Amino acid sequence: MSYDKGNxxxxxxxxxxxxxATTLAMAQQQGFDCYALSFHYGQRHISExxxxxxxxxxxxxxxxxxxxxxxxxxxxxxxxxxxxxxxxTMGTDxxxxxxxxxxxxxxVFLSLALGWAEVLEAQDIFIGANAVDYSGYPxxxxxxxxxxxxxxxxxxxAGIEGHPFRIHxxxxxxxxxxxxxxxxxxxxxxxxxxxxxxxxxxGLACGVCDSCRLxxxxxxxxxIPDPTSYLNK
Amino acid sequence: MSYDKGNxxxxxxxxxxxxxATTLAMAQQQGFDCYALSFHYGQRHISExxxxxxxxxxxxxxxxxxxxxxxxxxxxxxxxxxxxxxxxTMGTDxxxxxxxxxxxxxxVFLSLALGWAEVLEAQDIFIGANAVDYSGYPxxxxxxxxxxxxxxxxxxxAGIEGHPFRIHxxxxxxxxxxxxxxxxxxxxxxxxxxxxxxxxxxGLACGVCDSCRLxxxxxxxxxIPDPTSYLNK
Numbered sequence: 452m453s454y455d456k457g458n459x460x461x462x463x464x465x466x467x468x469x470x471x472a473t474t475l476a477m478a479q480q481q482g483f484d485c486y487a488l489s490f491h492y493g494q495r496h497i498s499e500x501x502x503x504x505x506x507x508x509x510x511x512x513x514x515x516x517x518x519x520x521x522x523x524x525x526x527x528x529x530x531x532x533x534x535x536x537x538x539x540t541m542g543t544d545x546x547x548x549x550x551x552x553x554x555x556x557x558x559v560f561l562s563l564a565l566g567w568a569e570v571l572e573a574q575d576i577f578i579g580a581n582a583v584d585y586s587g588y589p590x591x592x593x594x595x596x597x598x599x600x601x602x603x604x605x606x607x608x609a610g611i612e613g614h615p616f617r618i619h620x621x622x623x624x625x626x627x628x629x630x631x632x633x634x635x636x637x638x639x640x641x642x643x644x645x646x647x648x649x650x651x652x653x654g655l656a657c658g659v660c661d662s663c664r665l666x667x668x669x670x671x672x673x674x675i676p677d678p679t680s681y682l683n684k
Numbered sequence: 685m686s687y688d689k690g691n692x693x694x695x696x697x698x699x700x701x702x703x704x705a706t707t708l709a710m711a712q713q714q715g716f717d718c719y720a721l722s723f724h725y726g727q728r729h730i731s732e733x734x735x736x737x738x739x740x741x742x743x744x745x746x747x748x749x750x751x752x753x754x755x756x757x758x759x760x761x762x763x764x765x766x767x768x769x770x771x772x773t774m775g776t777d778x779x780x781x782x783x784x785x786x787x788x789x790x791x792v793f794l795s796l797a798l799g800w801a802e803v804l805e806a807q808d809i810f811i812g813a814n815a816v817d818y819s820g821y822p823x824x825x826x827x828x829x830x831x832x833x834x835x836x837x838x839x840x841x842a843g844i845e846g847h848p849f850r851i852h853x854x855x856x857x858x859x860x861x862x863x864x865x866x867x868x869x870x871x872x873x874x875x876x877x878x879x880x881x882x883x884x885x886x887g888l889a890c891g892v893c894d895s896c897r898l899x900x901x902x903x904x905x906x907x908i909p910d911p912t913s914y915l916n917k
Contacts, residue, residue, distance in 0.1 A: 520753050525799045555799035558839045562795045589844045598835040605827045606791045616908045676839035 460573035461619075462486045465515070467502030468646045469666055470622055473634035475510055476633035477621045478577045480637055486571060487512040488564050492556075493523035498654040502645040509643060518563055522553060557590035561599050561618065568616065569609050576603075581630070582621045596620045601643045627669025635675055642678035655682040691805035694852075695719045695797045697747070700735030701879045702856055702899060703812035706867035708743055710854045713812045713870055719804060720745040721797050725789075726756035731887040735878040742876060751796055755786060790823035794832050795850065801849065802842050809836075810852045816859050829853045860902025868908055875911035888915040 461483035465471045478485050487507040489500055500517060507515035557580060562578045580591040589595060599619040604610035620631050634641065646666045648654035656663050658681040670677035693836035695715035698704045720740040722733055733750060740748035762866050787838060790813060799811045813824040833851040855863050867874065879899045880889035889896050891914040903910035 516757060518754060518757050519908055521751060522799070522854055524749060524751050525796070525803055553799075554802040555795055555840060558798060558835065559792065559795040562792040563758070565791060566755070566786075569787040570758055590839050592838070594838045598831075598838050602791065602828075602831040602835045605825070605831050607788060608822055611822045651736050681809070 459483050459575075460486060460513075460568075460571050461575035461577055462488055462568045462571065463577040464564055464572055464579065465489050465503045465507060465512070465562055466579070467499035467504075467506060467644060468579070468662075469627075469634070469641055469669075470581055470630060470646075471503075472506050472510070472639050472641070472644045473630050473637070474577050474579035474619075474621060475506065475512065476634055476637040476639045478575075478619070479510070483575060483577075483668060485512045485577075486567065486573065487515040488560075488567060489515065489517045490560060490563075491517055491519045495523050498650045499645045502643060503653060505643050509640065516567065520559070520563075522556065522559070525554060531571070555590070555594065557588075558599070561603075565603050565607065565616065569607050570610070572614075574609070574614055575617050575619060577619045577621070579622050581622045581627075582624065583626050593620075593623055596623065597627070606683045626672070627665055628672035631669050631673040631675055635673075640678075642680075646679075651682060655680050657682055690885055691809075693717050693719060693746075693801075693804050694808035694810055695721055695801045695804065695806055696745070696810040697793055697797055697812065698722050698736045698745070700732035700737075700739060700814070700877060701812070701875055701895075702860075702867070702877045703814055703879075704736075705739050705743070705762065705872050705874070705877045706863050707810050707812035707852075707854060707872070708745065709867055709870040709872050711808075711852070712743070716808060716810075718745045718807065718810075719800065720748040721793075721800060722748065722750045723796070724750055724752045725753060726754050730772060731883045732878045735876060736737075738876050742873065747900060749800065753792070753796070755789070755792070761871060767772060788823070790821075790828065791832070794836075798836050798840065798849065802840050805842070805847075807842070808850050808852060810854070812855050813853045814855045814860075814863070815857065824855055824856070826853075829856065860898055861905035861907070863907055864902050864906040868906075873911075874903075875913075879912075885913060888913050890915055892914060 461478050461480050463475045463478050465487040466476055475485055482560045489503040491500060561578060568576055582592045596618050600616060603616040610616060645654050646662045648662045649657050649662040656679050667677055692715050694711050694717045696708045696711050698708055698720040708718055722736040724733060794811060801809055815825045829851050833849060836849040843849060877886050879895045879896045882890050882892040889912050900910055
Protein backbone atom coordinates (compact mmCIF):
# COMPACT_ATOMS: atom_id res chain seq x y z
CA MET A 452 0.00 0.00 0.00
CA SER A 453 1.28 3.46 -0.75
CA TYR A 454 0.05 6.95 -1.43
CA ASP A 455 -1.02 6.81 -5.03
CA LYS A 456 -4.17 7.15 -7.08
CA GLY A 457 -5.17 3.62 -6.29
CA ASN A 458 -5.28 4.26 -2.57
CA UNK A 459 -8.90 4.33 -1.54
CA UNK A 460 -8.65 3.32 2.07
CA UNK A 461 -10.73 5.16 4.61
CA UNK A 462 -11.11 4.96 8.37
CA UNK A 463 -14.77 5.17 9.38
CA UNK A 464 -15.84 5.88 12.96
CA UNK A 465 -18.51 3.30 13.72
CA UNK A 466 -20.46 3.62 16.96
CA UNK A 467 -23.10 1.07 16.08
CA UNK A 468 -25.77 3.74 15.73
CA UNK A 469 -27.90 4.73 12.80
CA UNK A 470 -25.74 7.69 11.74
CA UNK A 471 -22.40 5.90 11.65
CA ALA A 472 -23.87 2.89 9.81
CA THR A 473 -25.19 5.26 7.15
CA THR A 474 -21.81 6.97 6.99
CA LEU A 475 -20.10 3.63 6.43
CA ALA A 476 -22.49 2.85 3.57
CA MET A 477 -21.83 6.24 2.01
CA ALA A 478 -18.05 5.80 2.24
CA GLN A 479 -18.36 2.41 0.58
CA GLN A 480 -20.52 3.87 -2.16
CA GLN A 481 -17.71 6.36 -2.84
CA GLY A 482 -15.45 3.41 -3.51
CA PHE A 483 -13.44 3.33 -0.30
CA ASP A 484 -12.11 0.20 1.35
CA CYS A 485 -13.38 0.90 4.84
CA TYR A 486 -11.59 0.30 8.14
CA ALA A 487 -14.14 0.63 10.92
CA LEU A 488 -13.07 2.05 14.28
CA SER A 489 -15.03 1.81 17.51
CA PHE A 490 -14.25 2.69 21.10
CA HIS A 491 -14.86 0.89 24.33
CA TYR A 492 -14.77 4.09 26.33
CA GLY A 493 -16.82 3.32 29.40
CA GLN A 494 -20.12 4.15 27.77
CA ARG A 495 -23.26 3.03 29.56
CA HIS A 496 -24.70 1.61 26.39
CA ILE A 497 -22.11 -1.13 25.81
CA SER A 498 -24.53 -3.04 23.60
CA GLU A 499 -23.80 -0.45 20.90
CA UNK A 500 -20.37 -2.10 20.51
CA UNK A 501 -22.08 -5.37 19.71
CA UNK A 502 -24.10 -3.52 17.10
CA UNK A 503 -20.88 -2.03 15.67
CA UNK A 504 -19.41 -5.52 15.42
CA UNK A 505 -22.46 -6.87 13.61
CA UNK A 506 -22.53 -3.92 11.20
CA UNK A 507 -18.81 -4.00 10.37
CA UNK A 508 -19.11 -7.67 9.56
CA UNK A 509 -22.39 -7.63 7.64
CA UNK A 510 -21.49 -4.48 5.70
CA UNK A 511 -18.09 -5.78 4.66
CA UNK A 512 -15.61 -3.51 6.45
CA UNK A 513 -12.06 -4.66 5.70
CA UNK A 514 -11.23 -4.57 9.40
CA UNK A 515 -12.99 -3.56 12.60
CA UNK A 516 -10.84 -2.26 15.42
CA UNK A 517 -12.11 -1.55 18.92
CA UNK A 518 -9.83 0.63 21.02
CA UNK A 519 -10.17 0.59 24.79
CA UNK A 520 -10.08 4.03 26.30
CA UNK A 521 -11.42 4.88 29.71
CA UNK A 522 -13.27 8.18 29.30
CA UNK A 523 -14.87 7.49 32.68
CA UNK A 524 -11.55 8.58 34.15
CA UNK A 525 -12.47 12.05 32.94
CA UNK A 526 -16.21 11.95 33.57
CA UNK A 527 -18.34 15.04 33.07
CA UNK A 528 -21.12 13.43 31.05
CA UNK A 529 -24.30 11.48 31.64
CA UNK A 530 -22.97 8.94 29.15
CA UNK A 531 -19.82 8.15 31.12
CA UNK A 532 -20.66 9.11 34.69
CA UNK A 533 -23.15 7.00 36.64
CA UNK A 534 -23.86 9.90 38.99
CA UNK A 535 -25.39 11.96 36.15
CA UNK A 536 -28.81 10.78 34.91
CA UNK A 537 -29.57 10.43 31.22
CA UNK A 538 -32.42 12.89 30.65
CA UNK A 539 -35.65 11.81 29.02
CA THR A 540 -35.92 14.95 26.99
CA MET A 541 -33.49 17.58 25.82
CA GLY A 542 -35.98 20.24 26.84
CA THR A 543 -37.02 23.16 24.74
CA ASP A 544 -33.90 25.27 25.16
CA UNK A 545 -31.99 24.29 22.06
CA UNK A 546 -29.15 26.68 22.81
CA UNK A 547 -28.21 24.59 25.83
CA UNK A 548 -25.67 21.82 25.43
CA UNK A 549 -27.16 18.61 26.88
CA UNK A 550 -25.60 16.64 29.77
CA UNK A 551 -25.04 13.76 27.35
CA UNK A 552 -22.23 15.82 25.78
CA UNK A 553 -18.95 13.99 26.50
CA UNK A 554 -16.13 16.55 26.81
CA UNK A 555 -13.91 16.48 23.73
CA UNK A 556 -15.21 13.06 22.67
CA UNK A 557 -15.19 13.57 18.92
CA UNK A 558 -11.78 15.24 19.18
CA VAL A 559 -10.42 12.18 20.96
CA PHE A 560 -12.08 9.76 18.53
CA LEU A 561 -10.89 11.62 15.43
CA SER A 562 -7.37 11.81 16.88
CA LEU A 563 -7.21 8.05 17.18
CA ALA A 564 -8.76 7.63 13.74
CA LEU A 565 -6.04 9.94 12.46
CA GLY A 566 -3.31 7.82 14.03
CA TRP A 567 -4.71 4.63 12.53
CA ALA A 568 -5.24 6.30 9.14
CA GLU A 569 -1.61 7.34 9.12
CA VAL A 570 -0.48 3.77 9.83
CA LEU A 571 -2.80 2.48 7.08
CA GLU A 572 -1.62 5.21 4.69
CA ALA A 573 -5.24 6.24 4.34
CA GLN A 574 -6.01 9.89 3.76
CA ASP A 575 -9.75 9.80 4.33
CA ILE A 576 -11.62 9.69 7.62
CA PHE A 577 -15.40 9.52 7.90
CA ILE A 578 -17.44 10.59 10.91
CA GLY A 579 -21.22 10.55 11.24
CA ALA A 580 -21.41 13.93 12.94
CA ASN A 581 -24.69 15.71 12.42
CA ALA A 582 -25.31 19.36 13.17
CA VAL A 583 -29.07 19.32 12.69
CA ASP A 584 -30.45 17.06 15.37
CA TYR A 585 -27.52 17.54 17.75
CA SER A 586 -26.98 21.25 17.31
CA GLY A 587 -26.12 21.43 20.97
CA TYR A 588 -22.92 19.39 20.58
CA PRO A 589 -20.04 21.65 19.60
CA UNK A 590 -18.06 18.78 18.12
CA UNK A 591 -20.78 17.95 15.59
CA UNK A 592 -20.58 21.28 13.75
CA UNK A 593 -18.89 22.17 10.45
CA UNK A 594 -16.43 24.54 12.17
CA UNK A 595 -15.16 21.64 14.27
CA UNK A 596 -14.71 19.35 11.28
CA UNK A 597 -12.81 22.06 9.40
CA UNK A 598 -10.57 22.81 12.38
CA UNK A 599 -9.78 19.13 12.84
CA UNK A 600 -8.84 18.74 9.18
CA UNK A 601 -6.51 21.73 9.47
CA UNK A 602 -4.96 20.20 12.59
CA UNK A 603 -4.54 16.78 10.96
CA UNK A 604 -2.41 18.24 8.23
CA UNK A 605 0.13 19.78 10.58
CA UNK A 606 -0.07 17.06 13.26
CA UNK A 607 1.14 14.11 11.22
CA UNK A 608 4.09 12.94 9.23
CA ALA A 609 1.75 12.16 6.32
CA GLY A 610 0.16 15.60 6.46
CA ILE A 611 3.40 17.57 6.42
CA GLU A 612 4.91 15.30 3.78
CA GLY A 613 2.19 16.21 1.29
CA HIS A 614 -0.43 13.51 1.84
CA PRO A 615 -3.27 15.63 3.19
CA PHE A 616 -6.13 14.17 5.18
CA ARG A 617 -9.75 14.79 4.39
CA ILE A 618 -12.30 14.61 7.20
CA HIS A 619 -15.66 13.66 5.73
CA UNK A 620 -18.85 14.34 7.65
CA UNK A 621 -21.41 13.54 4.96
CA UNK A 622 -24.41 13.70 7.32
CA UNK A 623 -23.59 17.04 8.81
CA UNK A 624 -26.40 19.02 7.19
CA UNK A 625 -28.92 16.18 6.81
CA UNK A 626 -32.07 15.68 8.85
CA UNK A 627 -32.59 12.32 10.56
CA UNK A 628 -35.25 11.50 7.96
CA UNK A 629 -32.85 12.26 5.10
CA UNK A 630 -30.17 10.10 6.72
CA UNK A 631 -32.61 7.19 7.02
CA UNK A 632 -33.81 7.62 3.44
CA UNK A 633 -30.22 7.73 2.16
CA UNK A 634 -29.17 4.66 4.11
CA UNK A 635 -32.27 2.74 3.10
CA UNK A 636 -31.47 3.33 -0.57
CA UNK A 637 -27.94 2.09 0.10
CA UNK A 638 -29.25 -1.06 1.77
CA UNK A 639 -28.41 -0.32 5.40
CA UNK A 640 -30.23 -2.71 7.73
CA UNK A 641 -31.26 -0.33 10.50
CA UNK A 642 -32.55 -3.23 12.55
CA UNK A 643 -28.88 -3.96 13.26
CA UNK A 644 -28.15 -0.46 14.52
CA UNK A 645 -28.59 0.79 18.06
CA UNK A 646 -29.03 4.47 18.92
CA UNK A 647 -30.33 4.37 22.50
CA UNK A 648 -28.23 6.09 25.19
CA UNK A 649 -29.22 3.47 27.74
CA UNK A 650 -30.02 0.26 25.90
CA UNK A 651 -30.04 -2.92 27.95
CA UNK A 652 -27.58 -5.78 27.63
CA UNK A 653 -29.68 -7.40 24.90
CA GLY A 654 -29.66 -4.20 22.88
CA LEU A 655 -33.27 -3.25 23.52
CA ALA A 656 -33.78 0.52 23.26
CA CYS A 657 -35.41 2.48 26.10
CA GLY A 658 -37.66 4.42 23.74
CA VAL A 659 -37.62 7.55 25.88
CA CYS A 660 -34.14 9.13 25.75
CA ASP A 661 -33.27 11.94 23.31
CA SER A 662 -31.52 9.58 20.97
CA CYS A 663 -34.48 7.18 20.83
CA ARG A 664 -36.89 10.05 20.32
CA LEU A 665 -34.89 11.57 17.45
CA UNK A 666 -34.55 8.18 15.83
CA UNK A 667 -38.26 7.36 16.04
CA UNK A 668 -39.20 10.80 14.71
CA UNK A 669 -36.74 10.26 11.86
CA UNK A 670 -38.36 7.02 10.75
CA UNK A 671 -41.81 8.59 11.01
CA UNK A 672 -40.76 11.63 8.96
CA UNK A 673 -39.03 9.41 6.39
CA UNK A 674 -42.14 7.31 6.01
CA ILE A 675 -40.11 4.16 6.65
CA PRO A 676 -41.13 1.51 9.20
CA ASP A 677 -39.04 1.71 12.41
CA PRO A 678 -37.26 -1.64 12.89
CA THR A 679 -36.03 -0.78 16.41
CA SER A 680 -36.61 -3.27 19.24
CA TYR A 681 -37.89 -1.27 22.19
CA LEU A 682 -37.85 -2.35 25.80
CA ASN A 683 -41.04 -0.55 26.73
CA LYS A 684 -43.18 -1.30 23.74
CA MET B 685 -14.77 26.28 40.86
CA SER B 686 -15.95 28.48 38.06
CA TYR B 687 -14.64 30.51 35.18
CA ASP B 688 -13.48 33.68 36.85
CA LYS B 689 -10.29 35.55 37.47
CA GLY B 690 -9.44 33.33 40.41
CA ASN B 691 -9.42 30.22 38.23
CA UNK B 692 -5.82 29.20 37.82
CA UNK B 693 -6.16 25.50 37.18
CA UNK B 694 -4.07 23.92 34.47
CA UNK B 695 -3.78 20.42 33.05
CA UNK B 696 -0.13 19.48 32.51
CA UNK B 697 0.88 16.52 30.36
CA UNK B 698 3.46 14.65 32.43
CA UNK B 699 5.34 11.79 30.81
CA UNK B 700 7.93 11.42 33.55
CA UNK B 701 10.67 12.79 31.34
CA UNK B 702 12.90 15.80 31.72
CA UNK B 703 10.85 18.07 29.46
CA UNK B 704 7.47 17.50 31.04
CA ALA B 705 8.88 17.83 34.58
CA THR B 706 10.32 21.21 33.60
CA THR B 707 7.00 22.19 32.05
CA LEU B 708 5.19 21.31 35.28
CA ALA B 709 7.61 23.49 37.25
CA MET B 710 7.10 26.38 34.83
CA ALA B 711 3.30 26.10 35.05
CA GLN B 712 3.51 26.14 38.84
CA GLN B 713 5.76 29.19 38.75
CA GLN B 714 3.07 30.95 36.73
CA GLY B 715 0.72 30.36 39.63
CA PHE B 716 -1.34 27.48 38.27
CA ASP B 717 -2.79 24.70 40.39
CA CYS B 718 -1.57 21.80 38.29
CA TYR B 719 -3.45 18.64 37.38
CA ALA B 720 -0.94 16.18 35.94
CA LEU B 721 -2.03 13.79 33.20
CA SER B 722 -0.14 10.69 32.07
CA PHE B 723 -0.97 7.85 29.73
CA HIS B 724 -0.47 4.15 29.98
CA TYR B 725 -0.50 3.71 26.23
CA GLY B 726 1.45 0.55 25.68
CA GLN B 727 4.81 2.28 25.69
CA ARG B 728 7.88 0.08 25.98
CA HIS B 729 9.34 2.27 28.66
CA ILE B 730 6.69 1.71 31.34
CA SER B 731 9.08 2.82 34.07
CA GLU B 732 8.48 6.39 32.87
CA UNK B 733 5.01 6.14 34.44
CA UNK B 734 6.62 5.42 37.78
CA UNK B 735 8.75 8.50 37.26
CA UNK B 736 5.61 10.53 36.46
CA UNK B 737 4.03 9.31 39.69
CA UNK B 738 7.08 10.29 41.75
CA UNK B 739 7.28 13.71 40.11
CA UNK B 740 3.58 14.55 40.47
CA UNK B 741 3.78 13.71 44.13
CA UNK B 742 7.09 15.36 44.98
CA UNK B 743 6.34 18.48 42.95
CA UNK B 744 2.90 18.97 44.50
CA UNK B 745 0.48 18.41 41.64
CA UNK B 746 -3.09 18.70 42.92
CA UNK B 747 -3.99 15.42 41.24
CA UNK B 748 -2.28 12.91 38.98
CA UNK B 749 -4.44 10.98 36.57
CA UNK B 750 -3.19 8.07 34.46
CA UNK B 751 -5.45 7.18 31.54
CA UNK B 752 -5.18 3.76 29.96
CA UNK B 753 -5.20 3.88 26.20
CA UNK B 754 -3.90 1.11 24.01
CA UNK B 755 -1.95 2.82 21.23
CA UNK B 756 -0.42 -0.58 20.46
CA UNK B 757 -3.75 -1.34 18.78
CA UNK B 758 -2.69 1.21 16.18
CA UNK B 759 1.04 0.47 16.08
CA UNK B 760 3.26 2.14 13.54
CA UNK B 761 6.05 3.22 15.91
CA UNK B 762 9.14 1.73 17.48
CA UNK B 763 7.77 2.95 20.82
CA UNK B 764 4.56 0.94 20.61
CA UNK B 765 5.37 -1.92 18.25
CA UNK B 766 7.76 -4.66 19.37
CA UNK B 767 8.51 -5.57 15.76
CA UNK B 768 10.17 -2.18 15.13
CA UNK B 769 13.56 -1.67 16.81
CA UNK B 770 14.38 1.49 18.73
CA UNK B 771 17.32 2.97 16.81
CA UNK B 772 20.54 3.89 18.58
CA THR B 773 20.93 7.06 16.58
CA MET B 774 18.58 9.29 14.68
CA GLY B 775 21.09 9.38 11.86
CA THR B 776 22.34 12.46 10.12
CA ASP B 777 19.29 13.09 7.94
CA UNK B 778 17.44 15.56 10.15
CA UNK B 779 14.69 16.02 7.60
CA UNK B 780 13.57 12.46 8.17
CA UNK B 781 10.98 11.71 10.81
CA UNK B 782 12.33 8.99 13.13
CA UNK B 783 10.67 5.60 13.65
CA UNK B 784 10.05 6.56 17.28
CA UNK B 785 7.35 8.94 16.01
CA UNK B 786 4.00 7.64 17.29
CA UNK B 787 1.25 8.54 14.80
CA UNK B 788 -0.92 11.37 16.14
CA UNK B 789 0.30 10.84 19.71
CA UNK B 790 0.34 14.44 20.85
CA UNK B 791 -3.01 15.03 19.14
CA VAL B 792 -4.49 12.16 21.14
CA PHE B 793 -2.86 13.26 24.39
CA LEU B 794 -3.93 16.88 24.00
CA SER B 795 -7.47 15.78 23.14
CA LEU B 796 -7.75 13.90 26.40
CA ALA B 797 -6.15 16.79 28.29
CA LEU B 798 -8.77 19.02 26.70
CA GLY B 799 -11.59 16.77 27.88
CA TRP B 800 -10.26 16.73 31.44
CA ALA B 801 -9.62 20.48 31.39
CA GLU B 802 -13.21 21.07 30.39
CA VAL B 803 -14.46 18.94 33.27
CA LEU B 804 -12.12 20.80 35.68
CA GLU B 805 -13.19 24.16 34.21
CA ALA B 806 -9.52 24.81 33.50
CA GLN B 807 -8.62 26.88 30.46
CA ASP B 808 -4.90 26.19 30.38
CA ILE B 809 -3.11 23.10 29.11
CA PHE B 810 0.67 22.66 29.23
CA ILE B 811 2.67 20.33 27.02
CA GLY B 812 6.45 19.90 26.99
CA ALA B 813 6.71 19.79 23.21
CA ASN B 814 10.05 20.91 21.88
CA ALA B 815 10.77 21.78 18.27
CA VAL B 816 14.54 22.05 18.59
CA ASP B 817 15.78 18.61 19.54
CA TYR B 818 12.82 16.78 18.03
CA SER B 819 12.38 18.77 14.85
CA GLY B 820 11.48 15.56 13.09
CA TYR B 821 8.23 15.16 15.05
CA PRO B 822 5.44 17.10 13.34
CA UNK B 823 3.41 17.28 16.53
CA UNK B 824 6.16 19.14 18.40
CA UNK B 825 6.09 22.23 16.20
CA UNK B 826 4.49 25.64 16.76
CA UNK B 827 2.08 25.17 13.83
CA UNK B 828 0.69 22.07 15.54
CA UNK B 829 0.22 23.82 18.88
CA UNK B 830 -1.57 26.73 17.20
CA UNK B 831 -3.83 24.43 15.18
CA UNK B 832 -4.74 22.48 18.30
CA UNK B 833 -5.63 25.65 20.21
CA UNK B 834 -7.87 26.74 17.32
CA UNK B 835 -9.52 23.32 17.35
CA UNK B 836 -10.02 23.34 21.13
CA UNK B 837 -12.06 26.50 20.93
CA UNK B 838 -14.59 25.12 18.49
CA UNK B 839 -14.53 21.54 19.80
CA UNK B 840 -15.78 22.15 23.32
CA UNK B 841 -18.74 23.55 25.17
CA ALA B 842 -16.37 25.77 27.16
CA GLY B 843 -14.67 27.05 24.02
CA ILE B 844 -17.83 28.05 22.19
CA GLU B 845 -19.35 29.51 25.34
CA GLY B 846 -16.57 32.06 25.63
CA HIS B 847 -14.04 30.35 27.89
CA PRO B 848 -11.16 29.90 25.45
CA PHE B 849 -8.41 27.40 25.98
CA ARG B 850 -4.75 28.26 25.83
CA ILE B 851 -2.27 25.56 24.85
CA HIS B 852 1.09 26.37 26.42
CA UNK B 853 4.27 24.84 25.03
CA UNK B 854 6.85 26.83 26.97
CA UNK B 855 9.80 24.68 25.88
CA UNK B 856 9.04 24.78 22.20
CA UNK B 857 11.95 27.00 21.17
CA UNK B 858 14.38 26.04 23.94
CA UNK B 859 17.48 23.89 23.59
CA UNK B 860 17.87 20.91 25.90
CA UNK B 861 20.54 22.81 27.82
CA UNK B 862 18.23 25.81 28.31
CA UNK B 863 15.45 23.51 29.51
CA UNK B 864 17.78 21.92 32.07
CA UNK B 865 19.06 25.30 33.24
CA UNK B 866 15.51 26.63 33.61
CA UNK B 867 14.34 23.57 35.52
CA UNK B 868 17.38 23.57 37.76
CA UNK B 869 16.66 27.18 38.78
CA UNK B 870 13.06 26.14 39.55
CA UNK B 871 14.28 23.26 41.71
CA UNK B 872 13.40 20.31 39.46
CA UNK B 873 15.10 17.13 40.68
CA UNK B 874 16.16 15.62 37.35
CA UNK B 875 17.31 12.48 39.12
CA UNK B 876 13.60 11.65 39.42
CA UNK B 877 12.96 12.01 35.70
CA UNK B 878 13.36 9.34 33.06
CA UNK B 879 13.90 10.10 29.38
CA UNK B 880 15.13 6.78 27.96
CA UNK B 881 13.03 5.15 25.22
CA UNK B 882 13.88 1.69 26.53
CA UNK B 883 14.63 1.97 30.23
CA UNK B 884 14.50 -1.24 32.23
CA UNK B 885 11.96 -2.08 34.91
CA UNK B 886 14.09 -0.38 37.60
CA GLY B 887 14.20 2.81 35.55
CA LEU B 888 17.83 2.52 34.48
CA ALA B 889 18.46 4.35 31.19
CA CYS B 890 20.10 2.59 28.24
CA GLY B 891 22.45 5.47 27.53
CA VAL B 892 22.45 4.87 23.78
CA CYS B 893 19.02 5.76 22.34
CA ASP B 894 18.28 9.19 20.83
CA SER B 895 16.51 10.37 23.93
CA CYS B 896 19.41 9.35 26.23
CA ARG B 897 21.91 10.98 23.89
CA LEU B 898 20.02 14.28 23.69
CA UNK B 899 19.60 14.30 27.46
CA UNK B 900 23.28 13.64 28.16
CA UNK B 901 24.34 16.29 25.65
CA UNK B 902 21.94 18.72 27.29
CA UNK B 903 23.46 18.29 30.75
CA UNK B 904 26.95 18.63 29.28
CA UNK B 905 26.03 21.80 27.38
CA UNK B 906 24.28 23.25 30.44
CA UNK B 907 27.34 22.57 32.58
CA ILE B 908 25.20 20.73 35.11
CA PRO B 909 26.08 17.25 36.44
CA ASP B 910 23.94 14.51 34.85
CA PRO B 911 22.05 12.70 37.64
CA THR B 912 20.77 9.94 35.34
CA SER B 913 21.22 6.31 36.40
CA TYR B 914 22.51 4.45 33.36
CA LEU B 915 22.37 0.71 32.79
CA ASN B 916 25.61 0.56 30.84
CA LYS B 917 27.84 2.83 32.88
